[in-house]
Amino acid sequence: MIELCHVYKTYPGAIHALRNVDIHIKKSEFVFITGPSGAGKTTLFRMLAGFDQPTSGKLQVAGFDLNKLTTLQKPYFRRKLGVVFQDFKLLKDQTAIENIAMPLVIRGEKKSRSLELASVFLQKVGLENRQDIKTESLSGGEQQRVALARAIIHQPDIILADEPTGNLDQERSEEIMNLLEFCTQSGMTVLVTTHDSDLVRRRKQRIISIKNGEVVRDGRA
Amino acid sequence: MRSSWAIQMTSTIVLTFSLVLLGIIFSFIKSSRYAAMKSQQNVKLEVFFKEDLKPEIDFEWMNQIKSFPEILNISFLSQEQAKEEFKKMMISSFGSLTEEASLLSRLPSSVSIQFQEGVSAETKKIKVDEIVNLAKQITTYDGYVYQQDWANWLASFTIKAEKGMMFLGLFIFLIFFLIISNVIRSQVVHKQNEIEIRSFLGATIWQIEKPFIINSIFLGILSSLLAISFLVTGISFLKQNIQPRSDMISSEIILAPNLFETFFVMLVVVSISAWAARVCVRERVYL
Structure with a gap:
């Protein structure tokens, strides 16, 4: 599902964000990507989401060769992804339910049907009583859960989550991780970047650790 | 939101007056051509x-x-x-x-x-x-006696005036393009965050640019319709109030653009509007 072969990413000024990264992730796998700040997690996240291209090496995600991805192909590639951003990237002047329904509307689903489905996913993330509240009025944790619901509503092939539990208490974090693990059972591949070493230890999933742009560990907890 | 409405309203007024000016130019060309033809015929x-x-x-x-x-x-x-x-x-x-x-x-x-x-x-x-x-x-x-000098002078003046007015008309269309571009550009900047999020979620460039194109076409049509009503009212007022001085200078020579010409100009206006919106969105949206 995700293949990185000898991937390098160098920014102007000879800043090597990633060096010789080799990662192979199968369908329905759940993978944590860990590492200290500045290790290259965000660069990797951006490249997997198609926002950036590698300087060299092969990068294939969900059947798309990202080295050769054209502008016309990008939207269709992104429809195969569900992305949870660290800053959530929600539309602040729209309600929680409208934000969640957006990926379906973009895919051409009728608005009424999209909102119907969105209310189901609001329940899954425990926000059923907040559906008509504009996201700017929601707390950080609530916004994070809206972002997660939006990432999974269209059942993407791959879920990329950047610190999805960063603003949540332990109980909520566990619920969210359970939901993400449940997604792998329906065939989705999940990649989660996190700083939370306790969470990673408890979950016993595959961990890829990055340091100074290099993969220093790839295995189970 | 309020400032966006203010920009749209101001732009509609400016666009309307630029189109009224275009209509006046067009009527002038048409009328002088008609007068030249009539005077040549009457010699x-x-x-x-x-x-x-x-x-x-x-x-x-x-x-x-x-x-x-x-x-x-x-x-x-x-x-x-x-x-x-x-x-x-x-x-x-x-x-x-x-x-x-x-x-x-x-x-x-x-x-x-x-x-x-x-x-x-x-x-x-x-x-x-x-x-x-x-x-x-x-x-x-x-x-x-065969005094065609005046008729010939008017005919050659009409040809020169047509060329000059054509340039002026193109200049007005350019102004129109720039005004529409500015309106759309300000809207794109205002909605930059939404555009970015929609593109992250897999929206195609057409899905992103569609609302802006629709808005610019709406602006174009609205200002065209306003300009047409101003022109029609103005020309009928002139026709009613002009004092005939001779065979040539009479209300008969004031010609308004006909339905086909109006439709053609509206088509050009709509195309320019859509094109301007497309250019503005594409220069600021990176998929």
Whole structure:
């Protein structure tokens, strides 16, 4: 599902964000990507989401060769992804339910049907009583859960989550991780970047650790 | 949101007035072309004779001229009729005949020849030479008048004016493009975050640019309709209030753009609007 072969990413000024990264992730796998700040997690996240291209090496995600991805192909590639951003990237002047329904509307689903489905996913993330509240009025944790619901509503092939539990208490974090693990059972591949070493230890999933742009560990907890 | 409405309203007003200006230019070109055509058509050839023509001999010449397909009609003015007309004209202008009375005895008879519609200036000139050459064979022939200078001047002025106005029209379209671009650009900047999020979620460039294109087309159509109503009202007001000065300068020559021309300009306006929106969105959206 995700293949990185000898991937390098160098920014102007000879800043090597990633060096010789080799990662192979199968369908329905759940993978944590860990590492200290500045290790290259965000660069990797951006490249997997198609926002950036590698300087060299092969990068294939969900059947798309990202080295050769054209502008016309990008939207269709992104429809195969569900992305949870660290800053959530929600539309602040729209309600929680409208934000969640957006990926379906973009895919051409009728608005009424999209909102119907969105209310189901609001329940899954425990926000059923907040559906008509504009996201700017929601707390950080609530916004994070809206972002997660939006990432999974269209059942993407791959879920990329950047610190999805960063603003949540332990109980909520566990619920969210359970939901993400449940997604792998329906065939989705999940990649989660996190700083939370306790969470990673408890979950016993595959961990890829990055340091100074290099993969220093790839295995189970 | 309020500032966005203010920008849209101000732009609609500016766009409307630029289109009104375009309409005035268009009407001016159309009217001057019509006036030039009419004046060229109205120029008559007048052939003068020292004495009245003799029906049995000289009318053969008139019949010969009548047979030319370029000639619409021929009218004959005897010396007596010429005197009467001259008297009427002098009395209506000066109240009496005074010293011009001496001219009465020298007034010639004349034949006035009018050309058909659509005959070109070149053809007319050839025909005038032909007719005059034939007239010279008549012993009482006294000369001819064919004053096409004014008509020619107006025609050449119209051609020059058309070229100038065409440039001005293109300039107005350019202004129109820039105004629409500015409106859309400000909207794109205002909605940059939404555009970015929608593109992250897999929206195609068409899905992103569609609302902006629709908005710019709406602006274009709205300002076109406003401009048309201003023009129609203005032109009908002018037509009702203009004082006819001569055959040429009358309300008849003020021509508004017709339905086809209006539709064509609206089509151009809509295309420019859509194109401007597309350019603005694409220069700021990176998928």
